[in-house]
Amino acid sequence: MTAASPAGAHCPSLLLVTDLAYEARGRRYCDEDIYLSSRLREAFDVALCHPRDAAALLAGFDTVLVRNSGPVLHYREAYDAFLVRARELGTAVYNPLGGRGDMAGKEYLVEMSAAGLPVIPTVDGAAGLAELPDVAQYVVKPKLGADSVGLRFVTAVEARAELEAAAEGSLLVQPRIGFRHEVSFYFVDHDFQYALYAPDPERRWVLEPYAASAEDLEFARRFIAWNTLDHGIQRVDACRTADGALLLVELEDLNPYLSLDRVGEDVREAFVARLTTSIASLPR
Template sequence: MSPVPLIPGEDHRPSLLLVTDLGYEARGRRYCDEDIFLASRLRENFDVALCHPRDAAALLDRFDLALVRNSGPVLHYQEAYEAFRARARELRVPVCNPLEGRGDMAGKQYLVELSRAGYPVIPTVDRAADLGLLPEAGEYVVKPKLGADSVGLRFVTGAEAGAALEGADEGTLLVQPRIGFRYEVSFYFVGHDFQYALYAPDPERRWVLEPYAAGAEDLAFAHRFIAWNSLGHGIQRVDACRTAEGGLLLVELEDLNPYLSLDRVGEEVREAFVARLKGSLAYLAG
């Protein structure tokens, strides 16, 4: 029996290009398993093909829409990614997530901007002259704005942080105080709709996640960044840390290809997420 179309009265099955790198190895996560699962479920309502991000631009004209999933850090294929973005705009093929994201999709400059604007984020600067704006800390974190998966991240003293900023090309590095926290927690959204939350009770084991019962204050915190990003659709993950004082601070707003940890949620939550994603993609396909 053929799957029931998502759009009543519509028999056309949209074609979906799922951009992923099944061979990418991430610490503590199996990206490939998640995307194989998602492809199997999306195939119930779409004609799905998987491709590596290096092939996406060349294949895009054959599909109704594209879904960027666990494709690995863009810095490993920056030229191919820019070609894909240009081709999508040229062809006007809908992309999920849309290419106007203001979070990690555009680099980590947003952490500097949000910090300056007084948002609850880990204090962040990108100029040696602004180091005095950071709270004093025993160590500081230096990382590239275009980094991902901790590529290029290192812990340094205050003096070393200043030297790193002065020695780098302007605007390429970020510096943050290394703060103590109780745990990290992630909030997952499709569009502006909250789906579920997971947290890592042990700060030393970031990807050993458990379901987290998000309260009203937690959701208000996460929704604030979803609203700021202003994407009309797509999958976003708001990563935060719970400080020793009890508050939440933003660590990252992942709006390009957030890993979903679907193996860490119950079947009912997973099914609800898949249904919401299918609906979002069907709407994009028209």
């Protein structure tokens, strides 16, 4: 735990960007950010703001921490203004804005699939559908989506029709595959913190602590290394297939929900301490 600063001592200022009113299925995002803001006040002068207000407030803070701010699709213009303003000011943003995962859209899934990485096969054009496994249903989702916004299950014929009708490269298509469970690996910088999994595939957010094996961590670290972010929180989401292999579902590097209420107090304390150190060490 980071000790509180003496009375009157100056603390670095931190703007925590969050949408406390955002309603997510099966989770209360606001509780997590209220908790984090209370703990980060031990090391920083903290203020909270909605993502639509962030661009106008950047100049008054040393660091901006983007947390549970919801899918960017809901406030695209405000987010783009935030990016422009942060780069103009040279603001220290956490996570840094050079992420190659979901921060930049889901194009990386297409690139990884083409490169043969262990990811659910993914294409973004009708011509690529023949490269996917022949299954009963396919998943269609927008490249700029998050939190299952816009996700649909369709037939092969419907998938082709949607790709042909949509703006070029705006949608992804994947086979709907059976799997044993989903598992998420949480990192601060390149340091593994904890893992959680959903034993029931039909209840994605009913999570339990997961004891990651050496092979599991080798899988997850492969994607953390690929992303090349020196600072930041990253969540590697994967599914375990019927044959026991792990496939990447998503590399979340923008505002990953942390499910801190699902871990023990010792794990939660260690995470907060590591996050505080990481934010404090962010180059400015």
